[in-house]
Amino acid sequence: MAAVTVLGAAGTGVAYLLYYFVMNKLGAVRAAGVTLLVPVTAVFWGVLLLDETINLTIVVGMIVILAGIVLTNLHRPANRTPAVARDSAAA
Numbered sequence: 901m902a903a904v905t906v907l908g909a910a911g912t913g914v915a916y917l918l919y920y921f922v923m924n925k926l927g928a929v930r931a932a933g934v935t936l937l938v939p940v941t942a943v944f945w946g947v948l949l950l951d952e953t954i955n956l957t958i959v960v961g962m963i964v965i966l967a968g969i970v971l972t973n974l975h976r977p978a979n980r981t982p983a984v985a986r987d988s989a990a991a
Contacts, residue, residue: 933969940965 923931940962946952 930973933972936965936969 919931919934922934943952943954943958943962947954
């Protein structure tokens with residue numbers, strides 16, 4: 901029981917440290933994208949280790965998840981006009 905507790909606490913502790921590191925370096929939106937990878941990795945390990953079957957629906961779901969992560973991480977050009985100047989120019 902002690903081994904399970906230590907392994908669980910250590911694994912969760914390391915995961916949270918990595919998550920907060922990513923959040924500090926990349927921001928909250930990109931860090932949230934990391935959590936979307938959980939189902940993709942679960943399917944990967946299920947197929948590899950447990951001989952689970954994969955079908956078209958699963959592949960399409962994985963493509964949608966990965967496309968969402970890619971679209972979230974695309975860099976958009978920064979808007980150089982300050983918000984105050986835009987608001988006063990529009991009025």
